[in-house]
Amino acid sequence: MNKQNLLSLNQDALNDFFVCLGEKHYRTKQMMQWIYKVHEFDFNKMFNFSKPLREELNKIACIEFPRVVKQQFALDKVIKWVLALSKDNYIEMVYIPDKDRGTLCISSQVGCSLACSFCSTGMQGFNKNLRTAEIIAQVLIANKYLNSKVKCISNVVFMGMGEPLLNEQAVYNACDLLLDDLAFGLSRRKVTISTSGIVPAILRMSKRTPVSLAISLHAPNNKLRDKLVPVNQKYSIEELLKACKVYLNAGTQERHILFEYVMLEDVNDSTECANKLAKLLKTISAKVNLIPFNSFERTQYKSSNIQTIKKFQDILCQQGIRTMMRRTRGEDIDGACGQLSGRVLNKTKKIHARKH
Numbered sequence: 023m024n025k026q027n028l029l030s031l032n033q034d035a036l037n038d039f040f041v042c043l044g045e046k047h048y049r050t051k052q053m054m055q056w057i058y059k060v061h062e063f064d065f066n067k068m069f070n071f072s073k074p075l076r077e078e079l080n081k082i083a084c085i086e087f088p089r090v091v092k093q094q095f096a097l098d099k100v101i102k103w104v105l106a107l108s109k110d111n112y113i114e115m116v117y118i119p120d121k122d123r124g125t126l127c128i129s130s131q132v133g134c135s136l137a138c139s140f141c142s143t144g145m146q147g148f149n150k151n152l153r154t155a156e157i158i159a160q161v162l163i164a165n166k167y168l169n170s171k172v173k174c175i176s177n178v179v180f181m182g183m184g185e186p187l188l189n190e191q192a193v194y195n196a197c198d199l200l201l202d203d204l205a206f207g208l209s210r211r212k213v214t215i216s217t218s219g220i221v222p223a224i225l226r227m228s229k230r231t232p233v234s235l236a237i238s239l240h241a242p243n244n245k246l247r248d249k250l251v252p253v254n255q256k257y258s259i260e261e262l263l264k265a266c267k268v269y270l271n272a273g274t275q276e277r278h279i280l281f282e283y284v285m286l287e288d289v290n291d292s293t294e295c296a297n298k299l300a301k302l303l304k305t306i307s308a309k310v311n312l313i314p315f316n317s318f319e320r321t322q323y324k325s326s327n328i329q330t331i332k333k334f335q336d337i338l339c340q341q342g343i344r345t346m347m348r349r350t351r352g353e354d355i356d357g358a359c360g361q362l363s364g365r366v367l368n369k370t371k372k373i374h375a376r377k378h
């Protein structure tokens with residue numbers, strides 16, 4: 023029998039789990055305290071559980087983590103972890119410290135099927151969706167290491183490997199735990215799902231979780247976006263912006279969207295592109311993040327230079343669009359945006375091989 027990894031269960035699911043064992047609801051709170059506050063993962067050491075309950079838990083449940091294969095430290099204090107889920111499947115996560123915050127960038131899939139042309143993960147192909155436990159384990163592993171160094175995680179972003187909105191249930195359950203005071207207790211503004219634009223999922227997400235939304239836009243028109251972010255051929259910019267407006271109007275609290283725009287020399291960095299982008303985003307509560315492109319092996323792109331990025335930023339700001347320029351971090355350990363690759367047993371390529 024496969025044991026239930028308790029890291030996969032949000033508070034409601036953990037409640038159900040204990041009810042099925044004939045236990046009272048307070049067991050949920052006790053278990054969450056052991057896991058998320060005390061960081062105790064051995065049932066035998068959970069002294070406030072009765073002996074028969076500990077024996078039962080050992081039989082049917084577990085608290086298991088991926089194996090840490092490598093930890094790398096960049097000159098600018100960025101840390102990258104490589105985690106093994108199995109022999110052929112590795113994921114990466116990155117911690118980016120700043121003066122006033124510490125951001126953990128986590129993965130939601132092993133590889134990615136969406137093949138954005140400027141992304142290292144996209145070039146690896148896709149193997150599998152992560153389970154909630156594999157997502158939450160990333161935060162616990164980083165937390166454990168950082169706590170020992172008196173650092174902390176203030177923000178969690180789904181911007182590592184994979185498209186989070188193609189793994190909705192696991193990602194939403196993980197968001198529940200990230201926001202839950204009994205687990206990580208982060209505010210909804212400090213947890214961000216970043217998507218390349220899976221429109222039906224954005225509509226569902228608007229109702230399901232209050233976390234922040236970021237859109238990997240990268241182009242101001244469909245012709246160019248079709249090439250850079252191929253999922254645009256399925257969900258156009260117009261449909262995407264409509265879904266963004268639904269997200270902004272859902273819920274009772276004020277919401278904003280961050281639009282990410284990777285700066286590619288002579289591809290999407292012209293004055294014309296900047297003006298088109300400003301026009302596109304005028305009607306929406308948007309912030310734009312301009313990201314210098316981080317190079318990787320076999321890429322055809324180069325980053326725009328700093329003057330071009332500044333000029334692009336000025337054009338957007340002059341037209342009332344709040345625009346930031348992201349500093350490149352962790353480049354010397356391939357931990358910068360778009361550089362994460364892990365090692366992926368690519369099932370998409372296997373399927374192609376069978377077809378042809």
Ligand code: SF4
Pocket residue numbers: 134135136137138141142143144145182183184185218238
């Ligand atoms: S940018 Fe995101 S959605 Fe696109 S291929 Fe990379 S991981 Fe996938």
